Amino acid sequence: METFYLFIVIFLFILAIFDLSVGVSNDAVNFLNSAIGSKAASFKTIMIIAAVGIFAGAILSNGMMEVARHGIYQPQYFYFSEIMCILLAVMLTDVVLLDIFNSLGMPTSTTVSLVFELLGGTVALAIIKIINTDGALQFGDLLNTDKALTVILAIFVSVAIAFFFGTVAQFLSRTLFTFNYKPRMKYFVAVFGGIAATSILYFMLIKGLKDTTFMSGALKDWVHNNTSFIVWSCFIGFTILMQVLHWLKINVFKIIVLLGTFALALAFAGNDLVNFIGVPLAGFSAYLDFTSYGGSIDPEALLMTSLLGPAKTPWYFLIAAGLVMVIALLTSKKAQNVVKTSLDLSRQSDGEEAFGTSPVARVLVRTSSNMATTLMSVVPENIKQWMDTRFNQDEIILENGAAFDLIRASVNLVLAGLLIALGTSLKLPLSTTYVTFMVAMGTSLADRAWGRESAVYRITGVLSVIGGWFITAGAAFVICFLVATIIYFGGTAAIVALIGLATYSLVRSHLAFRKKSNKQTVSPTVKQLMNTNDSSEALVLFREHTRNELESVLAFAGEKFDKSVHGFMNENLRDLRKVLAAIEEQKFHLRQVKRIGTLGVTQLDRAIAVEKGLYYYQGNDFASEIVFSLRRMTEPCKDHIDNNFKPLNDAQKDEFGKMADEVITFISRCMLEIKRNDYTAFDQLVEKAVSISNALTQLKKNELKRIQGQSGSTKVSMVYLNMIQETQNVVSFTSNLIKVSRKFQME
Incomplete structure (x- = not known):
């Protein structure tokens, strides 16, 4: 019996490798979108900076896999065999589900998929346990729905807040700098750069490094107690530094974009690593607990109370995970496909749109156009003319082949980092994916990138992506519920069949994507x-x-x-x-x-x-x-x-x-x-x-x-x-x- 469960644990780690690959492919849009879209550096340089950020974030990760250990289910009421059933169902579902979204080029949240897969598998086993115990156990005993409800709330909160502040921040930044920003840099670039760099550092301290292995004890308390001093000192120091860099003819905006890319990549790896390796590590921990009895206990009689305690992830798992994530980032074509979706929806110029139109988008565009016409009718003519000069796209400064300029890229990264850091400090459940994507959409709207020729397509695309986030939650829950049920009743035969089905699905998806990519290759x-x-x-x-x-x-x-x-x-x-x-x-x-x-x-x-x-x-x-x-x-x-x-x-x-x-x-x-x-x-x-x-x-x-x-x-x-x-x-x-x-x- 130990050999059978050892095989399951090994397979969980094999799935974790695939999960890391498909997870990075999807979440790459979070930290690559702005740098690639603005051409802040060569593609190779951007990927190297992001890779270093990911590897550093993975190594410095806190290693606390609480969500997979006891975030959704109450392990003290589940037997070892039942926990392994849930965890295997979660990993099989997660790999296939994320790969589907990657193939479609749709960014989604790995946190949402993990939580709802755990919820789906737990509900399936909970129903079975309630029936088997004649109602002695209840749902309240077996699962914790607070986490799932928090994630659902995050969808609404993240989308609304990020889009609103993205629009406002970009409107103010564009009014300040205009599209021809270089002549105005000498007046504002030092303060703007100081604010941006300080915000990014604050984001790294609060979100990216707050729970890392070296941020503990006295150092963590000192950072917490002296946050204001650190922020003001950094602001003054960075403001002076940015002014000096500007005098040296170095483009400060490129520095900000690359620094922000590194910070988001580091935070992604440091905090979202649990979404990829938390489940197999929970399975490994459960297996060690099971084998500690020397085979003298039935796996269907051992309650997993041991999972209630916290567990530190061994350093070699973190290094291995970091290496897999870096390799996946540098080699994945699907990562570029997901990034392309975000860039297509936010680029400054018109062109071939990735999405069609929809009735909802047409109504929204028509209503917004009518409202804008009514609003502008009461604005004085001189103010309208002045605003048009601030948003004159004929003067735009774009790098060769860029989707948007460095001003917007800087706002994207700085604002996304600030909102995520703010949400973390206030214990608000802001999703990294939701924030970065919706900030990018808000800034593109403020930049008048959604013109009359493209607005209906862009809005359809945004609605499709947002709809995909809800579909992620529903599909993750339902599929994992079914997979867990099949594994529980089907046993070994069901496990073999589902592994074969998942493998077939991944291979077929890869071949179909490669065929599609070959057709879309520009000559x-x-x-x-x-x-x-x-x-x-x-x-x-x-x-x-x-x-x-x-x-x-x-x-x-x-x-x-x-x-x-x-x-x-x-x-x-x-x-x-x-x-x-x-x-x-x-x-x-x-x-x-x-x-x-x-x-x-x-x-x-x-x-x-x-x-x-x-x-x-x-x-x-x-x-x-x-x-x-x-x-x-x-x-x-x-x-x-x-x-x-x-x-x-x-x-x-x-x-x-x-x-x-x-x-x-x-x-x-x-x-x-x-x-x-x-x-x-x-x-x-x-x-x-x-x-x-x-x-x-x-x-x-x-x-x-x-x-x-x-x-x-x-x-x-x-x-x-x-x-x-x-x-x-x-x-x-x-x-x-x-x-x-x-x-x-x-x-």
């Missing part, structure tokens, strides 16, 4: 096009990019046309569904290509931008029409097969099969013309398109004669005629596409 040509300042070079790159995209569209069209036709003829419903799914992805891709093309046109010389831009948009429209025609052809075919209607007869298959081969050959020839950028066979291809179209018209006439002779199924005939029509459209649009491509590529 080197596009990167060069966006960064070049030479209009002649831009034209060459733009043409190359267009050739690659049109070649890709025609390759897609040929492959999916072939699959659609033969899928219908062979009554292969699965292939038809795959074609429709691929078409939806291709439609989204073409929208992205069109956005890149719009940016590409702006890089061209004005003398040719209108002409070449027109040809580019026509080509993109024809490419889209090809994809739409494929969808209009495939969808009725899929519905026909799905309803189990009669298939095509032999005559129809024979006629259309031959024409389908000609169409595929025609598309392939057009694709090669574009790929080689050689249009010597252009006239032949145009003639071939006319020939195929005439042949397809003849197929229509043949089918209409069959309908008139009342031979065959009407439903089959309708689908068949639709296939012919949409095939004609594909041929026509392909012909037009190569015509436009030829004009675009010509000098």
Whole structure:
């Protein structure tokens, strides 16, 4: 029996490694968002600073894993076997749940997931114990709901407070510095830098280091009793230092951003480490208690009273956890995906939005716009003009490729640190994730980054993320409840099955994410096009990019046309569904290509931008029409097969099969013309398109004669005629596409 539970403990630690990886991937947005978004330093430098902060925070962690030991359940009423059941269910749920959120690029709270998983597993076992004891035990005896209620309160408190103060602080900062902040730095930068650096240090002392191993005893009491003295001394010292740095031509805002990144990373590792290794350490502690009896006690008879006491985490666990977190931060693509979501919602400029629109967002935007119009109508004209000069985005100072400037990045980090420190000192349950994300959203709103063209998308995104936080709590509770129940009643077989299921889920998620990431990778040509300042070079790159995209569209069209036709003829419903799914992805891709093309046109010389831009948009429209025609052809075919209607007869298959081969050959020839950028066979291809179209018209006439002779199924005939029509459209649009491509590529 000891061997069995040893295996469970080992597996808990294996899961903890994965949990550390996926947890860091999600929480990375907390401390990377501002530095990466403002380009305060190179990506490598930012990651190194964050990694050092994480490792230092992990080593200096207090090692107190109270939440997992007795924060939710009352261990003195649970047997060893029951505790291990809860802990295993929590870890299985946590790893999979966080990985799902990472794959979706949605930041969530690891604290919320841990607490509600513990709550879900505990409630499951509590119900079983209450039934088994005929009501001798009650819920009040078995679990402590205060922690869960506190976390629920944190969602509301953190969201409202962080968003409000983020908006106000950024409005004041922007009014003070404006978007062209450099000329005004000589007046305000020393005081601003002193306040910022002091706030960050205060945050590190109160939140990041307050319970670390060296912050104890006399030192901790001295810091507590002399907090005011420390704060004022630091403010004076940092103010002088920032002024000296400014005189030395060092950008003070970059120093603030990097210092804030280090502080948040340190606090994250020091305080949230319990969310990742607290559960396996609780299991390890319970196992040591169980083995101390030398196998003389039944695991279903040993109450876990030992978990009531505090336990220090051994230093080697902290170092190992720190190393895993650093490696995960430096290598995780999903961490960058989560950061990208936050940056997309807070960037200063418009562009391709990650989220769509929603009715709630539209109502909020409309209501806010009306309120703003009413409010501005009573503001004196001179004040409005003065405010417009303070928020003139044409003068914005941005690092190359930055989403927002250093002023906003500094406010994000300083305010997030202050709010978290304040919440900690007042014992208010402020979540790090909620605060940092909502501060970033508030500052972007104050900076007028949510314009009329983007507000509805940004608000939809924010509401989606906030909704995801609530979903985290509900999903964590329900899933862990079910997993704990299955493990309790299913025993070893259930554990093996659930481990296999979790492993499959993680592997599948990783493969799907890698496939998605590969599709979204920006080509080197596009990167060069966006960064070049030479209009002649831009034209060459733009043409190359267009050739690659049109070649890709025609390759897609040929492959999916072939699959659609033969899928219908062979009554292969699965292939038809795959074609429709691929078409939806291709439609989204073409929208992205069109956005890149719009940016590409702006890089061209004005003398040719209108002409070449027109040809580019026509080509993109024809490419889209090809994809739409494929969808209009495939969808009725899929519905026909799905309803189990009669298939095509032999005559129809024979006629259309031959024409389908000609169409595929025609598309392939057009694709090669574009790929080689050689249009010597252009006239032949145009003639071939006319020939195929005439042949397809003849197929229509043949089918209409069959309908008139009342031979065959009407439903089959309708689908068949639709296939012919949409095939004609594909041929026509392909012909037009190569015509436009030829004009675009010509000098």
